Amino acid sequence: MYRQRIVAGPRIIVALDFSDAAEALKLVALLDPRLCRLKVGFELFVRAGRPLVDTLVARGFDVFLDLKFHDIPNTVAAACRAAAELGVWMLNVHASGGATMMRAARDALMELDSPPMLIAVTVLTSMDTSDLKSIGIDRLAHDQVVELAKLTRSCGLDGVVCSAHEAELLRAVIGEDFALVTPGIRLPASTGDDQKRVLSPVDAARAGADYLVIGRPITRAPDPLASLHAIHESLLEQA
Ligand SMILES: O=C(O)c1cc(=O)[nH]c(=O)n1[C@@H]1O[C@H](COP(=O)(O)O)[C@@H](O)[C@H]1O
Numbered sequence: 001m002y003r004q005r006i007v008a009g010p011r012i013i014v015a016l017d018f019s020d021a022a023e024a025l026k027l028v029a030l031l032d033p034r035l036c037r038l039k040v041g042f043e044l045f046v047r048a049g050r051p052l053v054d055t056l057v058a059r060g061f062d063v064f065l066d067l068k069f070h071d072i073p074n075t076v077a078a079a080c081r082a083a084a085e086l087g088v089w090m091l092n093v094h095a096s097g098g099a100t101m102m103r104a105a106r107d108a109l110m111e112l113d114s115p116p117m118l119i120a121v122t123v124l125t126s127m128d129t130s131d132l133k134s135i136g137i138d139r140l141a142h143d144q145v146v147e148l149a150k151l152t153r154s155c156g157l158d159g160v161v162c163s164a165h166e167a168e169l170l171r172a173v174i175g176e177d178f179a180l181v182t183p184g185i186r187l188p189a190s191t192g193d194d195q196k197r198v199l200s201p202v203d204a205a206r207a208g209a210d211y212l213v214i215g216r217p218i219t220r221a222p223d224p225l226a227s228l229h230a231i232h233e234s235l236l237e238q239a
Helices: 019-027 042-058 073-084 099-110 129-134 141-152 164-174 201-207 224-238
Strands: 012-013 035-040 065-067 089-096 117-121 159-161 179-182 211-215
Touching: 012 141, 012 224, 019 035, 019 042, 019 099, 035 042, 042 065, 065 073, 073 089, 089 099, 099 117, 099 141, 117 141, 117 179, 129 141, 141 159, 164 201, 201 211, 201 224, 211 224
Parallel strands: 012 035, 012 211, 035 065, 065 089, 089 117, 117 159, 159 179, 179 211
Antiparallel strands: none
8 A cells, every 4th residue: 555644634543442432422522523533442343333433434533443453364354344344544453463464454455445544553552572572572672563564564554553662763664654653642741551652742743653542641631622632732833
């Protein structure tokens, strides 16, 4: 695919990690598609599925369907095709599923008239080098991220999910036409929760992240819209 980096439009992707559609839609009613895109992950999709995605798309939001597919190539390709039918803007797979799996996913989407962006998760932002060691990967987390990002690019995907800590290094190694999508974003005053490789929104953008996936710092803030606006403004000032 190798689309050009799409940085037009909002760079903030709000992670709708809610347990049901009503709760998610309560927050969405406050949001504006000109200010943010939305991410629907496992819990919400399992509970609310297609009707919710249809509603979000109908309200004009770009939806990142974050189901992190990781299975045999044929299964992943079919799942990507099915997900694309929902009219979502972005889909993801795990890069550790390997080259054959990623190419199968890409090929399935390339048959479509207007395919969603396809990106791959490198090393989860909740993991660090010691977590990698515990699953038999004896390498620094950022080296593993670079390796998987190079593999992802060579398979023709549009970008990767990584920590903003790796964004600068990845930009240097991978070049410009490759989207870097970074979760693990935390405001200077907030806690990391279960995230280990975190960075502030402005630092992430400075490091070269294209899209910032932000959940709890917005969704669990006392005033989510104010938090979104503050982050949005800080990114504009930095640009
Ligand atoms: O693929 C993702 O979106 C993802 C990858 C990753 O490495 N780390 C990560 O946190 N995420 C997602 O990004 C969101 C982060 O949420 P907060 O930690 O609440 O900001 C969650 O929905 C995660 O599922």
